[in-house]
Amino acid sequence: xxxxxxxxxxxxxxxxxxxxLLTDQQKQLRADLMDVCRTKIRPHAIQCDRxxxxxxxxxxxxAELGLMGLIIPKEFGGLGENHICAAMVVExxxxxxxxxxxxxxxxxxxxxxxxxxxxxxxxxxxxxxTRITQEKLxxxxxxxxxxxxxxxxxxxxxxxxxxxxxxIQMLKFGSWTTSAGFADFYTIxxxxxxxxxxxxxxxxxxxxxxxxxxxxxxxSALGMHGNQSGPIVVEGxxxxxxxxxxxxxxxxxxxxESIIETxxxxxxxxxxxxxxxxxxxxxxxxxxxxxxxxxxCGGSGYKTNLGLERLFRDGKAGCIMAPSNEVLRNxxxxxxxxxxxxxxxxxxxxxxxxxxxxxxxxxxxxxxxMGQRLLDEAAQEQEGNIxxxxxxxxxxxxxxxxxxxxVVREEVKTSDGILHKPALNPxxxxxxxxxxxxxxxxxxxxxxxxxxNTTDHTGCLPGQYVTxxxxxxxxxxxxxxxxxxxxxxxxEFQGPCGGFEYVASQLDELIxxxxxxxxxxxxQLIRSLVNSPADPTRxxxxxxxxxxxxxxxxxELDGYAS
Numbered sequence: 001x002x003x004x005x006x007x008x009x010x011x012x013x014x015x016x017x018x019x020x021l022l023t024d025q026q027k028q029l030r031a032d033l034m035d036v037c038r039t040k041i042r043p044h045a046i047q048c049d050r051x052x053x054x055x056x057x058x059x060x061x062x063a064e065l066g067l068m069g070l071i072i073p074k075e076f077g078g079l080g081e082n083h084i085c086a087a088m089v090v091e092x093x094x095x096x097x098x099x100x101x102x103x104x105x106x107x108x109x110x111x112x113x114x115x116x117x118x119x120x121x122x123x124x125x126x127x128x129x130t131r132i133t134q135e136k137l138x139x140x141x142x143x144x145x146x147x148x149x150x151x152x153x154x155x156x157x158x159x160x161x162x163x164x165x166x167x168i169q170m171l172k173f174g175s176w177t178t179s180a181g182f183a184d185f186y187t188i189x190x191x192x193x194x195x196x197x198x199x200x201x202x203x204x205x206x207x208x209x210x211x212x213x214x215x216x217x218x219x220s221a222l223g224m225h226g227n228q229s230g231p232i233v234v235e236g237x238x239x240x241x242x243x244x245x246x247x248x249x250x251x252x253x254x255x256x257e258s259i260i261e262t263x264x265x266x267x268x269x270x271x272x273x274x275x276x277x278x279x280x281x282x283x284x285x286x287x288x289x290x291x292x293x294x295x296x297c298g299g300s301g302y303k304t305n306l307g308l309e310r311l312f313r314d315g316k317a318g319c320i321m322a323p324s325n326e327v328l329r330n331x332x333x334x335x336x337x338x339x340x341x342x343x344x345x346x347x348x349x350x351x352x353x354x355x356x357x358x359x360x361x362x363x364x365x366x367x368x369x370m371g372q373r374l375l376d377e378a379a380q381e382q383e384g385n386i387x388x389x390x391x392x393x394x395x396x397x398x399x400x401x402x403x404x405x406x407v408v409r410e411e412v413k414t415s416d417g418i419l420h421k422p423a424l425n426p427x428x429x430x431x432x433x434x435x436x437x438x439x440x441x442x443x444x445x446x447x448x449x450x451x452x453n454t455t456d457h458t459g460c461l462p463g464q465y466v467t468x469x470x471x472x473x474x475x476x477x478x479x480x481x482x483x484x485x486x487x488x489x490x491x492e493f494q495g496p497c498g499g500f501e502y503v504a505s506q507l508d509e510l511i512x513x514x515x516x517x518x519x520x521x522x523x524q525l526i527r528s529l530v531n532s533p534a535d536p537t538r539x540x541x542x543x544x545x546x547x548x549x550x551x552x553x554x555x556e557l558d559g560y561a562s
Contacts, residue, residue, distance in 0.1 A: 072133060140177060199346045421455070511542065525539075
């Protein structure tokens with residue numbers, strides 16, 4: 001009999017559980033976890049869902065059972081359990097406890113499994129495996145990329161290079177990371193050092209909580225309210241011991257793991273489906289089950305106090321996690337129609353069928369133009385001149401740099417005879433004192449810094465610089481520093497960075513798109529246009545904000561509109 005405290009469990013009994021797959025020790029672990037779910041994790045789940053609260057206490061409750069080291073070998077202090085036990089623990093946690101905590105724990109197991117692939121010859125990773133169990137550390141995985149979305153095997157925005165034989169410099173943007181800022185360590189996927197444009201050349205690294213920048217302040221979703229997914233940035237110089245395996249292992253592990261786990265899952269799924277079909281003649285997924293139960297419970301199920309609507313919302317999370325269901329369906333469809341070789345995950349092969357089909361649509365003139373362009377590009381490549389901007393993949397300090405900055409380096413003498421020198425330099429730091437600060441919303445402050453001399457000019461073109469408006473992030477290092485700044489305090493500046501410059505009277509019309517605090521560079525450009533009557537350029541600003549109250553510089557913008 002399945003128990004719930006000192007009573008019989010009120011849901012499906014143990015006859016529906018595949019207990020024949022579990023050892024007696026694993027069954028006892030499940031019973032202990034169910035009791036923790038009943039007394040601690042399940043009650044806490046309601047609060048986490050309601051308040052978007054990270055379930056830290058629930059994670060600590062798991063750690064008390066030794067579950068942070070569930071799949072870690074016993075030689076490192078872990079439980080050394082197998083894949084079946086890992087699946088059982090995640091299911092038990094999600095079923096009887098908290099889906100958000102189960103998702104967080106799943107990512108923890110994933111991060112541990114990445115380390116376990118290549119820990120054997122790496123003392124740093126071996127020490128980390130020991131620390132996970134001793135210090136009850138929580139792990140997370142970051143593979144997503146803001147430029148490629150659900151295609152998380154394609155880290156287009158990442159940069160890694162060797163500084164010497166033992167040191168690498170890294171810049172990683174992760175657009176969607178569970179436990180962002182809350183996990184103690186992260187296994188992250190990037191391109192390999194010296195990947196030479198081959199995005200299938202992947203590597204894995206480990207980084208720690210104090211080495212990342214994360215923001216979950218805006219985490220608001222249909223379900224999984226507690227898992228605090230958000231963007232992270234990892235940048236800096238790291239010892240090569242942080243690399244999990246050798247360069248290019250990311251792709252091999254990715255493919256190898258996919259083949260092994262997929263075939264294991266197939267066998268497990270077919271065996272389990274056969275057993276379930278024998279008993280129930282049914283095999284519904286979590287979304288279909290929760291939706292059906294919502295209908296069955298009527299108005300009571302629709303209300304929050306029953307808890308069913310929370311499970312319905314949380315159950316939708318799986319379909320959008322990278323790679324999303326839509327991406328996978330597309331890959332399966334392509335493979336079924338044109339063969340597996342046509343799935344070009346890292347854009348390494350050419351689909352001549354599509355090229356020939358598109359070329360047939362072109363006129364003779366268009367074919368000549370394209371042919372000439374291709375011949376020119378081929379000639380450049382044969383000479384070793386790759387059509388790539390010199391700043392691409394090289395500037396780690398300013399990843400948005402796309403061109404050498406156009407700097408006003410000249411000293412300017414005005415009609416009053418005063419000589420104005422440029423204050424800022426893109427190659428060195430200049431110390432500026434804070435003059436004034438003004439709160440323009442509950443989370444945003446505008447800072448005005450004085451130039452070293454009252455006669456100085458900035459040295460920037462319009463559009464290269466912005467009024468320093470900072471939106472505070474809860475876990476932001478810069479945010480916490482600027483919150484404490486008072487007039488007279490000094491900050492070092494460098495710039496301009498280049499790549500975003502406006503030259504007067506070159507355009508008939510300029511359309512600016514912005515949202516939230518991103519309006520500040522657009523506003524700077526608008527101010528320059530308004531104060532330049534000789535510039536005939538027309539401009540339009542399309543600005544999005546969550547609420548009317550959150551519109552920054554609303555009165556100034558209203559004035560320009562009128």
